[in-house]
Amino acid sequence: MPDFYTIRWQPEGAVSMIDQRLLPHQVVYNSYQTPVEVGAAIRDMVIRGAPAIGAAAAYGLALVPWHTESEDPAEIISQLEIAADTLRQARPTAANLSWALARILERVNSSPMDTAADLRDLVLGEAKKIVEEDIAINLALGSQGQQVVPDQAVIIHHCNTGSLAAVDYGTALGVIRLAHEQGKDIFVYVDETRPRLQGGRLTAWELLQYGVPFKVIADGASGHMMRTGKVDLCIVGADRVAANGDVANKIGTYNLAVVAHENKVPFYVAVPKSTIDIHTASGDMIEIEERPAGEVTHAGSWQITPDGTPVANPAFDITPARYVTGLITEEGILSPPYPEKLKRLFQEKD
Secondary structure: OOOOOOEEEEOOOEEEEEOOOOOOOOOOEEEEOOHHHHHHHHHOOOOOOHHHHHHHHHHHHHHHHHHOOOOOHHHHHHHHHHHHHHHHOOOOOOHHHHHHHHHHHHHHHOOOOOOHHHHHHHHHHHHHHHHHHHHHHHHHHHHHHHHHOOOOOEEEEOOOOOHHHOOOOOOHHHHHHHHHHOOOOOEEEEEOOOOOOHHHHHHHHHHHHHOOOEEEEOHHHHHHHHHHOOOOEEEEOOOEEEOOOOEEEEOOHHHHHHHHHHOOOOEEEEOOHHHEEOOOOOHHHOOOOEOOOHHHHEEOOEEOOOOOOOOOOEOEEEEOHHHOOEEEEOOEEEOOOHHHHHHHHHHHHO
């Protein structure tokens, strides 16, 4: 386990999160007591990464019955639904956020409660299950990923998908961390990941703590590394995977996948099943979040563009399934064609 944590429930009825905006220079934990505050933390990138956002949403809902003054279960359920709407809008692209909210509300609606205390225990208990399952799922996903990571592998990674993006271990970076812990002699090229630099700030910070050898590269350098050097594979995470295998992930993922395809470098996407949206037919149907212009016009507090510069700042892009070598899940690695295999993955669960 790392020395830091991403998100925790505090006994006094608060949610504590590491403020990822301040890393790597400061390690600060913020405390939140309302779902509105948690939604703002998600939107403002205090916490980020699909699994971590799901955990935050779950704990955000748990704050409602914990702090409400009502003793009427029906009224509290109404408050939960309002809070869920608020949290759902914080970052619409991430599948785990809406998945966690739907899971808790379904549990609430299928388990009639006689008292407010019973309802409070139910919601918090389900949120804690989501958090505990996330750790187990990511460990299983990391183990499955070892099938495609040979000893002495050179890997390119985009954005941040480690413990900071989950409750622990993470997805793509969890595969990398577990390979290192198993004694594999691996090396990682870390895309800096403009404009918020999650690779240069967060992934580099995590890998230094784990002792994994790496170098940070500019996003545009990945093609050069693949064409001129030894690169065995790319591993990225995802914020949503459509039913046809299209992948929504941090902006720049599509570019990386196309260049990997050109250089015959395998391109893997590591995702828990909760990130797979079997009800969305293709990537064209996924809403792409547009973030503030200041993320592009500024590096920290320093403005790098002329005053009045127009900006487009999509937070994510869509990588068509044809560029994805395999989807690494906690239940195995899926290879193309994806539609029937993804459908079967969820049918088998049912």
